[in-house]
Structures are given as C-alpha cells and as structure tokens.
Amino acid sequence: MTDFSDKKLFDCTQCIFRMYSCMYMPEEEYEKIRKTANQLQFKKGEVILKQGSKTTHLLFLHKGVIKMNYENNAGKNIILTIVSGPKLLGGANLFFKDYNLFSIIAVEDCDVCLFDSKTLMSLLAENGSLLLTLVERATEMFQASIFNYISLAHKQVNGRISDILIYLSEHVYKTKQFILTLTRKEIAEFAGCSHENVIITLSKFNKEGIITINGKEIIINDMDKLQDISRRG
C-alpha cells in the first residue's frame, strides 16, 4: 500500500464520486468531504479493508479490480463478488456496520479513495438526494451479488463457471478477451467448488471451443453457448 497524502495521485475533478456529489451538493459542502479523503494505491494481493476491522471509512474504487472475501468460521475463504472500478464500495459491508463483514482485497493494482464515514454520514443525513443516489449505487452491487449467489446455489458447476465467465467478461473486464488474474483456486472460492473441478470444467470448455485458454488469457469464443449452459444450469 502506498500513501501519497502530500501529492494528488488522481485528479479529483474527474472523480465519479464527486460527480454524483456535486449533482446534489454545493462545491463548499463537497470540499468538506474531499478534505477527509485519502488517496491510496494497492498492489495485487494487498488487503484494502480487513474483515472484522472497524468501519471508519467508505471506499471509492477508482481503478482496478477487487474481490470481496469472506472467511468463514471454518477458516475457508469464500469470494462474494469481484468488481472493477470505478465503483463505490459501500452498502451492507460499510454503511451501517461497526465492523467490516468482509475483506476487500486487491486482485489487480488498485487506486482507491477512502472517505471518513462519520463526516460523510453527517453530511448525508442533511442531504437526502445524495444519500439516495449513493445508496442506490451501493445497492446495485448488492443486487449483483444476490444474482451471483442465485446462480451458485441453484446451478451445477458447469452453469456456475459459465456464469462467472460471463460475469467477468461483461461486468469486470468488459471485453470477451481478458487476462484472468484470478487463480483457479480463487475461481473455486467464487464458484463454491473444488479447484480441480474448476480446472476440469475450464479444460472442457477449452476443448469444446467455447473458450480459448492461453495461460492467464481467456477468450470467450461462443458467448451464446456459454449463456445456454448457464441457462440450463
């Protein structure tokens, strides 16, 4: 983790969070928030927020990819969702709990802003329209998680892996050809199956020509077939 408190890493005037804010809030008000903001860079693998730690900040992911990781009481890691910036990471994890329910871990190098949640919350309570917008954004991610989990809980591994590939392609990397920084083990933690099963399934999709695997690179050749497998579960 690198702290650049003295200089500005990202241009705040380009910030999406600010864009939302100033739709509903005068510049001076926003400045109060901005002063509490802390620009940071995280390297792949670094923990941005740790499960169980106090929630003192709301997090805005400018750039990069993170995983929301939950370690259950058996010590098993479970990936709740994977998201790419720009995105506000709040909601159940950050908005209302005293302690973080999940960890947020960088899967690729990330640029983030941390906002002091106390300052933010008191400003939000006076500014319903902004709050509505923020909650709406934060809720979006939640909805996405729910639908991920519908897939995971009610489909077999073929369908789950298809869903994850579609999700990564459409919502994280936004292209059909991407470098997958997640390991097979991490995909297994996301899909809720053994890593062997992930490998077998990916190999099968590769052999059938639905996807092409070149080391870390994945190319989705036949999105229709993938969606068909997803549909049939």
Place this chain on the structure above:
Amino acid sequence: MTDFSDKKLFDCTQCIFRMYSCMYMPEEEYEKIRKTANQLQFKKGEVILKQGSKTTHLLFLHKGVIKMNYENNAGKNIILTIVSGPKLLGGANLFFKDYNLFSIIAVEDCDVCLFDSKTLMSLLAENGSLLLTLVERATEMFQASIFNYISLAHKQVNGRISDILIYLSEHVYKTKQFILTLTRKEIAEFAGCSHENVIITLSKFNKEGIITINGKEIIINDMDKLQDISRRG
C-alpha cells in the same frame, strides 16, 4: 387478498414503521404517508407483489411470513429468503427498481401495509435521517440473504438444510418448535437441491434424533449438533 380501505384493520399507532418515522419526522409529515397507506390481508399462498410488475409501493409486513420468490428464465422457482413480520420489505427489490426483481408471496396469512413509493421517496429525500434508518433496515434483510447464500453456495445439502432449520428457528419462528408451513418442495427451492434430497436429509436428522418431525411440526432437539453440521458444511 382482502381490502379494508373503509375500516382500519391494524392500529396505526402501534405500527413499527410509524415508530421509525416519528423518531425523525413530525406527526403532520407522517400523516401524508399514512394517508397513502393501504392495509391489506393476504391468505397463505397469495402473491403480494409479483416479479416483473411495476414497483409503485413500499411494503411493510406487520404480521405473518412471506417468501421472496425468483422465477428464473428456465421457469424454475427459487426462494431467496423467508421472513416474518414486523419487517420493512424494501431494498433492492423495491427501493430503486422500476420493476420488482422478485415476487413476494404469503407463506402464512399476512397483514401488510402498502405505501405509495413516490410520496414516500419525495418525503425521504427531504429527511435524510429517516431515510438512513429505513435503508439500514432494508439492508439488514439483504445481509441476511447474502449469508443465506454463502451457506447455499458453499456447503453441501446437510449443511444447507441445517442452516435453513437454524434460520427458520432463530429468525422466522423464534422458537425451537414450530409448524412448518413450507412444503418439502419449497424447502428444496430454498436450499437449492431436489425435494427428494430434502426429504432424505430431514428423515436422517429425524432418525438421528437431532430433530423430531410430527407431520408439519418440527422440533429442534439438538441445536448444537445442527450448528456443528452447519459449520462442517
């Protein structure tokens, strides 16, 4: 569904929704909302809100038990969660979407209040503190769903059924002995497995003495063992 627009079914002064509201809102303001409220009773099995229909109302469940049901594009029913009143049913399903993402269906007879969401939203935008509280409540249910789904996606059927029994006991019926109105098929839709598997697992738990089944009645004899099975997955 029974409409009692002329008379009052439930006592509004006892309403939990009102309680939240008047913590942050003068009586006159609340009256605006109350005037748009519509008290209704639903019988077991009736659809309260239908997936795909327009979201015109926010729903407050006074009394009873509902299931959030999602019908996927293969026509398969999936139960997202089961909740008992009093509870505000909002969040992703109702707050921000033009159309309901899920259906809400009465599992037992229910008393509900429907609030016009337009009126409510405009009042909320002017009243950040109330909004925060409502969003917090709505988010709670979401969190619970997420943890349900962690269970479903990352455990095998024994663990899932255990989790569902624990959940029903602790959060829905609030006692270790309850009349389960859900059919085995519905439990299967919740657990994400075949109904045969539900029956086999429940029978097994029954034989092992962990639970006792008398027709529709379920008694949890050994909560520790159930939690142990849940933990081991």
Place this chain on the structure above:
DNA sequence: GTTCGGGTATTAAATATTTCATATATGACT
C-alpha cells in the same frame, strides 16, 4: 363414496462432485 392431485416417502441407477495421489510448470529467491 370415488376419483384426482398434491405432498410425502423410499429405492436403484445414473450422474456429478470431491478427495486423494501424483506430475509438470512457473516464478521468486539464493
């Protein structure tokens, strides 16, 4: 009173998944 449909229950066979053992490849570090 009979029929019908739905819920409950059980089994065997087919299929899916995990576990375990093992092997190769890769990158980091010395």
Place this chain on the structure above:
DNA sequence: AGTCATATATGAAATATTTAATACCCGAAC
C-alpha cells in the same frame, strides 16, 4: 543453476446428488 512454494493439470476411488420409478396418504371436487 538449484530450491522452494505455488499454480496448473490429470486420473481413480469415494462420496454426494439427481433422476426416475413407484407407493402411500389425505383432502378437495364430483
């Protein structure tokens, strides 16, 4: 260049789950 840890890959055995077939019970409808 060698060592270590980790990721990838594969196959066989053990286990879990679904599917399909069948049967019983019970309440609603005729």
